[in-house]
Amino acid sequence: MSDAPETDPESNSELEGETLGGARPDPSTDASKDPADWVTGDEPMTGPQRSYLDTLAREAGETLPADLTKAEASEHIDRLQQKTGRGTS
Template identity: 85%
Template sequence: MSDADQTDQQGQADHTGETLGGPRPDPSTTASKDPEDWVTGDEPMTGPQRSYLDTLAREAGEELPADLTKAEASEHIDRLQQQTGRGTDSAS
């Protein structure tokens, strides 16, 4: 069993060394795969994608189909973030 798979006596995963939050990576220097090339891109969008996409679409005044794939949802999220200003670093 790997370190990432270890759990304590209460069944909680050991996330020692992991962090959440922090600065977002600079997209211009971060290697990323085109959603079209994702191995799981044709699977249904995830719950978090659906929730965030719903929020973005409402803010943008758009309606989107609810049966998007992960890759399609990601592309809409990127587009709507630009359109609404969400997800952009406005601290600079």
């Protein structure tokens, strides 16, 4: 009998091998989907997106509409990270 907790092998199969807290991949070589192609991209932005975007916009001296979609928020976050130097290592 093993002391390891029982887990469903299918429950986290997509996350296997991923880590948190490490260096972020170079976005110019990232093969992830374009936010415009996200299935949920037209849904309202999430709470965390809104909060982070508010911080970035303040730092950049910009104002943005509060009714952005997830995809639009992601694109603004990427742009404002470049402008403010946040999120770059």
